[in-house]
Amino acid sequence: MDKFDRSTQRELLQLLYDAHPFEIPDDALSSVLALFGSEQILLSNLIYLEEHGLIKNAIDYTLDGPEVNIPELRITKDGIDFLRDDGGLNAILNVLTLRLHNETLSELERVINSSTTATTEDKSKLISQLRSLPADAIKQLTIRLLGQGLDRLPDVFQLIQKALQTV
Structure with missing residues (x-):
């Protein structure tokens, strides 16, 4: 299995999308962990998705190291736009007008x-x-x-x- 499997990342984003604006259910940690196969791979993917701005509040950094923060885990506006694949509001709000003379x-x-x-x-x-x-x-x-x-x-x-x- 690829450590950064795109379909698994998409499943996680979809789970967060479906739960938005609330947290995913308490039993979700085990289902999310099962998706990724190990906590190490899950942590790597959460960090990766957070670095790209698709999710937020994914990790708590403690003295013992990084820990998954399921209760606070949320999909961001960029994560929603990524799933919808329509350019999102940015496509509407960031219109560039080009005038030709x-x-x-x-x-x-x-x-x-x-x-x-x-x-x-x-x-x-x-x-x-x-x-x-x-x-x-x-x-x-x-x-x-x-x-x-x-x-x-x-x-x-x-x-x-x-x-x-x-x-």
């Missing part, structure tokens, strides 16, 4: 024209396609380009450092 389209055209790897014909075709896109498609394209640019941020820093060394 005419300058954005002009800047995209400038970037295309400054390319040294594309032919003039390819550049013209790409700009023509870009101009024919509806605003929503341009927005989606810009978001994807921004995401890919952020993914390559370490490469950009290296290029800047190289350029500064030659100046």
Whole structure:
């Protein structure tokens, strides 16, 4: 058995989800312990899930070492959102509004024209396609380009450092 078995972790989260906002029943410790097979594996998983913010109050740290704290064990908002797999309220509350101005389209055209790897014909075709896109498609394209640019941020820093060394 895998020490950090995802299906077993999900069962524990579901048990806490079903009991929310109350604690799980007193007899739950034995059923939870049976799920994980040993107290050591249970402790490891509780610590792991708590470190990821999916549960809270899982462990009491005593002089004798960590102990399971079933009466106080609760699922968090992040644990609930994880189980529901719908993005939760964060998907609703953390909406990012991206406004595109005419300058954005002009800047995209400038970037295309400054390319040294594309032919003039390819550049013209790409700009023509870009101009024919509806605003929503341009927005989606810009978001994807921004995401890919952020993914390559370490490469950009290296290029800047190289350029500064030659100046």
